[in-house]
Amino acid sequence: MGISKFLYHLGRYVLMMRTAIARPEKLSMYYRETLRQMNDIGIGSLVIVGLIAVFIGAVTAVQFAYQLEGSFVPRYYIGYIVRDSTIIELAPTISCLVLAGKVGSNIAAEIGGMRQKEHIDAMEIMGVNTAAYLVMPKVIAALFVIPMLVALAAFISIIGGYLASVPTGLMSDAEYVLGVRSFFEQRNITMMFVKSLVFAFILTTVSCYQGYYVKGGSIELGRASTNAVVFSDILILLADYLIAIILT
Amino acid sequence: MIRTENVFKSFGEAEILKGISTEFYSGQTNLIIGRSGAGKTVLLKLLVGLLSPTSGNIWYNDVDFCNLNKKDLRAIRMKVGMLFQASALFDSMTVEQNIRFPLDMFTNMTKKEKLDRVNYCLERVSLEGVNDKYPSETSGGMQKRVGIARAIVLDPIYLFCDEPNSGLDPKTSIVIDELIRSITEEKQITTVINTHDMNSVMEIGDNIILLHQGEVAWRGNKTEVLESENQILRDFIFASPFLQRLRDTALEK
Ligand SMILES: Nc1ncnc2c1ncn2[C@@H]1O[C@H](COP(=O)(O)OP(=O)(O)OP(=O)(O)O)[C@@H](O)[C@H]1O
Ligand SMILES: [Mg+2]
Numbered sequence: 001m002g003i004s005k006f007l008y009h010l011g012r013y014v015l016m017m018r019t020a021i022a023r024p025e026k027l028s029m030y031y032r033e034t035l036r037q038m039n040d041i042g043i044g045s046l047v048i049v050g051l052i053a054v055f056i057g058a059v060t061a062v063q064f065a066y067q068l069e070g071s072f073v074p075r076y077y078i079g080y081i082v083r084d085s086t087i088i089e090l091a092p093t094i095s096c097l098v099l100a101g102k103v104g105s106n107i108a109a110e111i112g113g114m115r116q117k118e119h120i121d122a123m124e125i126m127g128v129n130t131a132a133y134l135v136m137p138k139v140i141a142a143l144f145v146i147p148m149l150v151a152l153a154a155f156i157s158i159i160g161g162y163l164a165s166v167p168t169g170l171m172s173d174a175e176y177v178l179g180v181r182s183f184f185e186q187r188n189i190t191m192m193f194v195k196s197l198v199f200a201f202i203l204t205t206v207s208c209y210q211g212y213y214v215k216g217g218s219i220e221l222g223r224a225s226t227n228a229v230v231f232s233d234i235l236i237l238l239a240d241y242l243i244a245i246i247l248t
Numbered sequence: 249m250i251r252t253e254n255v256f257k258s259f260g261e262a263e264i265l266k267g268i269s270t271e272f273y274s275g276q277t278n279l280i281i282g283r284s285g286a287g288k289t290v291l292l293k294l295l296v297g298l299l300s301p302t303s304g305n306i307w308y309n310d311v312d313f314c315n316l317n318k319k320d321l322r323a324i325r326m327k328v329g330m331l332f333q334a335s336a337l338f339d340s341m342t343v344e345q346n347i348r349f350p351l352d353m354f355t356n357m358t359k360k361e362k363l364d365r366v367n368y369c370l371e372r373v374s375l376e377g378v379n380d381k382y383p384s385e386t387s388g389g390m391q392k393r394v395g396i397a398r399a400i401v402l403d404p405i406y407l408f409c410d411e412p413n414s415g416l417d418p419k420t421s422i423v424i425d426e427l428i429r430s431i432t433e434e435k436q437i438t439t440v441i442n443t444h445d446m447n448s449v450m451e452i453g454d455n456i457i458l459l460h461q462g463e464v465a466w467r468g469n470k471t472e473v474l475e476s477e478n479q480i481l482r483d484f485i486f487a488s489p490f491l492q493r494l495r496d497t498a499l500e501k
Contacts, residue, residue: 029353117339122330122332125296125329125330126325
């Protein structure tokens, strides 16, 4: 992708977002749409996020146990490592990468379909600010719901770590709990929420952008949906790196 | 009144409209006719601002429509109703929700008032009792009529219809034409219709514009259609030998 193409997309993205930030024509319509999106994004993603979180915690515990084997690091450190690595990195990043796949592709396909079937044109003719009506409720819903999902994922991961280490005899109940309660830093929770807010914003707006400007037919719609996921993922990882540099 | 001033439109190399200057009057049904691919839909989309002209200008009364800011454009659009060629109904909403959408978005009517208004519009397009059907559960002609109902629900001052009666049987087609004509006269609105329906041309053609190869090849009203010697118009309207004979007998009388 050439630099000019990148600038072109960036420009159009900024333009869409600038149009999207406007006073709603009718607050109740935006409110209703936001609730619908919260339900779709939040409730709709509970199972998958929860499932992934259990395994993240379990795998982290098992692998660190393996790496620390024979070293002089006390075993209860595993609980501490599971807690911090999921809170700081794994819960926000992996959850949001998965949500980009699930929610992002869905958003791009929904808006893209509306563009192709002239629904967006029809709304524009009525006088609706379609950039605002189609983008804002999704962004606001995601900014509310995704941090909650991530917090839940972090919590479930810690339980996952417990399930993988205590019943299997890797360590005792007391050791894991001691680990989880050691060296707690408030700042890491802040970092988790900053990450999830930024990632939520990226994945919804990038997906809306991909759908909003779709042209052509079903092949292009499929491509837009894929692009939504790919570009969201790349930008999420990039943002992850930048936040890590800035906040640590 | 809407006026176009030397409007050009090209897509890449293809020049679709080459200098259209014309007027669409209020209180009249203005018809844009022309062969398939002549650029009728493109012209209509230019008129509502879904496309912008390559060069030239469009005026809504004294307002320079092409250079409006977004806010003023939206203000005008709230007075615009449009039926799309493919209807463009929101397919995850029922017929009632479709027609109610502009009311929900822009009015403070109560639930009851909205429902009454929706039913009134449905009645005008002879579609009572389909409120709870989804667009995919209705026929193409019904979708057209729902599209018209949605276009008129906010009492537009400008009404644009892209082929309102393609896909309708002759009887329903006449009902729709009559509906559009009566709304136009009642409220003295500016109505622009794309059509290649002969009946419409003869029944409601107050101001007819024939597009041909990107230019206005002929303009006039329904009585002038019969008498015109313009070859392009005659080839278009009286396309078959049967219609030519019909025209000749009509003129003899
Ligand atoms: N978005 C576009 N990009 C490129 N070319 C287009 C576009 N829209 C329309 N055209 C071209 O413009 C020409 C006119 O199309 P238009 O849809 O206005 O025809 P029409 O008169 O409405 O025909 P019909 O009666 O079949 O609906 C066609 O040749 C079409 O290929
Ligand atoms: Mg057309």
